[in-house]
Amino acid sequence: MEEDNITNTIELQDPLDYPKQAWTHFQLVHQKSPLIQCITNFVSMDFMANTLLSAGASPAMIHSVDEIPEFTPKALGVCINVGTLTPDWLPGIKLAAQVANQFKKPWVLDPVAAGGSSFRLKACLELLGLKPSVVRGNASEILALFKGCVDSTSKGVDSVHGSSDAVEAAKSLAQQTGCVVAVSGAIDYITDGDRVVYVYNGVPMLQKITASGCSVTALITAFVAVDPSHAVEATASALAIFGVASETGMDMARGPGSLRTLLIDSLYGLDEATVLGRVRINHL
Numbered sequence: 001m002e003e004d005n006i007t008n009t010i011e012l013q014d015p016l017d018y019p020k021q022a023w024t025h026f027q028l029v030h031q032k033s034p035l036i037q038c039i040t041n042f043v044s045m046d047f048m049a050n051t052l053l054s055a056g057a058s059p060a061m062i063h064s065v066d067e068i069p070e071f072t073p074k075a076l077g078v079c080i081n082v083g084t085l086t087p088d089w090l091p092g093i094k095l096a097a098q099v100a101n102q103f104k105k106p107w108v109l110d111p112v113a114a115g116g117s118s119f120r121l122k123a124c125l126e127l128l129g130l131k132p133s134v135v136r137g138n139a140s141e142i143l144a145l146f147k148g149c150v151d152s153t154s155k156g157v158d159s160v161h162g163s164s165d166a167v168e169a170a171k172s173l174a175q176q177t178g179c180v181v182a183v184s185g186a187i188d189y190i191t192d193g194d195r196v197v198y199v200y201n202g203v204p205m206l207q208k209i210t211a212s213g214c215s216v217t218a219l220i221t222a223f224v225a226v227d228p229s230h231a232v233e234a235t236a237s238a239l240a241i242f243g244v245a246s247e248t249g250m251d252m253a254r255g256p257g258s259l260r261t262l263l264i265d266s267l268y269g270l271d272e273a274t275v276l277g278r279v280r281i282n283h284l
């Protein structure tokens, strides 16, 4: 991809040509190769870093509270994921959010298993109060944040709800917080509290690959980092591109293990014709 024509925000010439938008965002990530700081759970670190690398971004899994004041300002975006949260990580996580805000860097929250325990829910709500640009969760996670209470039906990191069950909660949450809220699932919904954009790319087997959600949140961070003034569109583009990579990977996959590898390969090799032909984004 060309190194010239690097801009700080993209011109959305035709805001409704979503496939073209997704390709533009993808190209921009390759051109800028944004440094993305990821403070994430131990399960997701490898898949997340490889997802970012294969999409052209530059990941750094750096979480020490001692490094954050110096390191976070260097990043173009910060991905914060509470998947294996312990009390000793919280000060670093909060500091990274604050430093990102101070330096006007977009940061994205993945509220893993938010309804699973009161410790986790409290931490997620506090982080939401620090105003991430985007929060991306599965339906159960977004519903838990909206209701603000622990979910007795919670199955931990897996959703027990369909994504359409959380659309109204996502809209209200976006209105209350000022954040863009994305609910992932068979259909992904992205809302700023006013507009709702939906993405129907992806394959059901993604649910059998641990940290696929965590990794798509990191990809969202990279896309928003290169186009921070269009967070809804950049989030939709990232979800669609990840979905398309899973669809083309699925053609050769024999199960979740090979799909995981093929998804990374597909993301690395995605071309314009495949993106324009396969991205399925629309609005309600």
Ligand SMILES: Nc1ncnc2c1ncn2[C@@H]1O[C@H](COP(=O)(O)OP(=O)(O)OP(=O)(O)O)[C@@H](O)[C@H]1O
Residues within 6 Å of the ligand: 112, 137, 138, 139, 157, 158, 159, 184, 185, 186, 187, 188, 201, 202, 203, 204, 205, 206, 207, 209, 210, 211, 212, 213, 214, 215, 216, 239, 242, 243
């Ligand atoms: N039934 C489905 N059909 C197509 N794509 C899906 C389906 N379910 C999930 N996805 C896609 O899988 C990715 C992960 O979404 P999911 O909602 O499973 O996240 P998650 O529950 O947070 O995952 P994890 O906790 O494993 O990281 C998203 O890109 C989403 O669009």
Ligand SMILES: Cc1ncsc1CCO
Residues within 6 Å of the ligand: 041, 043, 044, 083, 084, 112, 157, 210, 211, 212, 213, 214
């Ligand atoms: C399985 C698992 N447990 C905590 S985080 C994580 C990765 C998927 O969210």
Ligand SMILES: [Mg+2]
Residues within 6 Å of the ligand: 110, 112, 113, 137, 138, 157, 213, 214
């Ligand atoms: Mg998750």
